[in-house]
Amino acid sequence: MPFDFDCVVVGGGIVGLAVAREMAGHGLSTVVLEAESLPLTHTSSRNSEVIHAGIYYPEGSLKAQTCLAGKALLYDYCERRGVAHRNIGKYILAVDAEDEAVLDDYVVRAAANGVTDLEWRDTSDMRRAEPAVRCTRALWSPSTGILDTHAYALALQGDLEADEGLLVCGSRVARAEPVSGGWSLHLEGQDEAVRTRRLVNAAGLGAVELARRTEGLTPEHVPQAFLAIGHYYTLAGRSPFNHLVYPTAGGGGLGVHVTLDIGGQVRFGPDVTWVDEVDYAFDDSRRDQFIEAIRRYYPALDPERLAPGYTGIRPKITGPGEPAADFVVQGHETHGQDGLVNMFGIESPGITASLALARLVADRLGVAALDTAAQTATVGSGS
Numbered sequence: 001m002p003f004d005f006d007c008v009v010v011g012g013g014i015v016g017l018a019v020a021r022e023m024a025g026h027g028l029s030t031v032v033l034e035a036e037s038l039p040l041t042h043t044s045s046r047n048s049e050v051i052h053a054g055i056y057y058p059e060g061s062l063k064a065q066t067c068l069a070g071k072a073l074l075y076d077y078c079e080r081r082g083v084a085h086r087n088i089g090k091y092i093l094a095v096d097a098e099d100e101a102v103l104d105d106y107v108v109r110a111a112a113n114g115v116t117d118l119e120w121r122d123t124s125d126m127r128r129a130e131p132a133v134r135c136t137r138a139l140w141s142p143s144t145g146i147l148d149t150h151a152y153a154l155a156l157q158g159d160l161e162a163d164e165g166l167l168v169c170g171s172r173v174a175r176a177e178p179v180s181g182g183w184s185l186h187l188e189g190q191d192e193a194v195r196t197r198r199l200v201n202a203a204g205l206g207a208v209e210l211a212r213r214t215e216g217l218t219p220e221h222v223p224q225a226f227l228a229i230g231h232y233y234t235l236a237g238r239s240p241f242n243h244l245v246y247p248t249a250g251g252g253g254l255g256v257h258v259t260l261d262i263g264g265q266v267r268f269g270p271d272v273t274w275v276d277e278v279d280y281a282f283d284d285s286r287r288d289q290f291i292e293a294i295r296r297y298y299p300a301l302d303p304e305r306l307a308p309g310y311t312g313i314r315p316k317i318t319g320p321g322e323p324a325a326d327f328v329v330q331g332h333e334t335h336g337q338d339g340l341v342n343m344f345g346i347e348s349p350g351i352t353a354s355l356a357l358a359r360l361v362a363d364r365l366g367v368a369a370l371d372t373a374a375q376t377a378t379v380g381s382g383s
């Protein structure tokens with residue numbers, strides 16, 4: 001039986017769209033199958049929208065490598081495609097001696113990752129740069145930025161469609177089975193299976209579940225899924241901040257920080273709470289904890305100006321008390337199945353890393369090599 005597509009990407013979040021764009025760009029007939037009625041319904045529209053510099057991640061990790069490579073690709077892409085973004089920069093604050101030691105550690109970690117542009121700021125620098133902020137010392141990260149994630153997703157979708165790729169919403173992949181030379185996908189509520197040569201599982205919060213329903217994968221290649229919700233409060237009125245402002249990180253997240261969206265709206269968040277199910281309901285009982293966390297570095301906070309914003313859920317693959325896991329981009333070299341890549345634990349900095357992750361997936365599927373072979377053949381044929 002013929003194949004319907006060269007590549008099916010499961011998941012219409014930013015990572016899935018970036019992967020599909022990459023595949024279609026290599027001349028492969030590509031479709032994104034998205035379960036919800038719209039793309040970007042889950043993690044990709046519920047985050048801080050920060051272009052991360054690559055400071056925090058363990059040296060040599062996939063997070064560090066793809067964040068750094070992805071940051072450069074993303075700034076360039078936003079510039080070329082007119083996606084709203086700002087290289088606004090961020091301060092990471094120490095408010096006591098313990099924090100200062102953490103900042104020292106960040107400088108070392110960042111340098112190991114190739115982030116060599118961090119600069120120290122003292123209290124008088126900070127009084128000028130961010131008068132509302134209280135700290136004993138700060139690190140300035142000039143390469144951190146913000147972007148409009150919806151505009152980014154639209155641009156990716158536009159590229160995909162320009163290369164004759166498709167995004168099909170309302171299509172939940174219920175299970176996948178290997179067939180000779182590819183994969184057969186069974187969609188919820190549909191009798192006909194979709195056949196594809198290559199399959200990329202970029203299903204975010206649903207990636208582990210889909211892998212469990214993928215025949216031929218042994219349990220040791222399917223991690224356990226954990227969920228950690230984060231809340232964001234917004235601040236009414238004018239922003240007292242000129243840049244992004246972060247405390248030191250801890251407890252599975254980067255701390256309740258200040259982000260500004262592209263329209264200048266201030267958001268505080270996200271906190272970290274382990275949960276059992278995907279439920280985005282906002283729990284306003286956290287208000288007091290937020291006020292306490294924010295006042296450590298912004299003592300003048302007027303709680304009347306705080307309003308519940310939104311929540312996002314991190315697709316984690318290690319649980320409470322365990323070290324944060326690296327991104328997992330698993331191909332044949334790991335699970336032994338041809339034409340299949342599973343992406344697990346694509347939490348922060350997944351948006352920043354998205355274009356680099358897409359290249360990595362193409363690599364794992366041998367698609368970049370196919371291009372080279374095609375070019376050699378063309379050159380060899382003299383056409």
Ligand SMILES: Cc1cc2nc3c(=O)[nH]c(=O)nc-3n(C[C@H](O)[C@H](O)[C@H](O)COP(=O)(O)OP(=O)(O)OC[C@H]3O[C@@H](n4cnc5c(N)ncnc54)[C@H](O)[C@@H]3O)c2cc1C
Pocket residue numbers: 010011012013014015016017033034035036039040041042043044045046047048049050051052171172173174202203204205206207210230270311312313314315346347348349350351352353
């Ligand atoms: C609180 C928070 C803050 C963050 N802040 C940042 C930040 O500032 N900067 C940054 O770089 N990153 C950040 N991230 C990380 C970033 O948001 C994610 O890495 C990224 O959005 C993941 O994109 P995705 O496409 O993998 O997943 P998603 O956006 O979740 O997309 C996966 C899609 O797959 C679909 N799906 C699931 N199962 C199936 C199925 N069986 N069949 C078909 N479709 C299916 C879902 O409906 C969903 O649309 C943050 C994340 C969180 C939670």
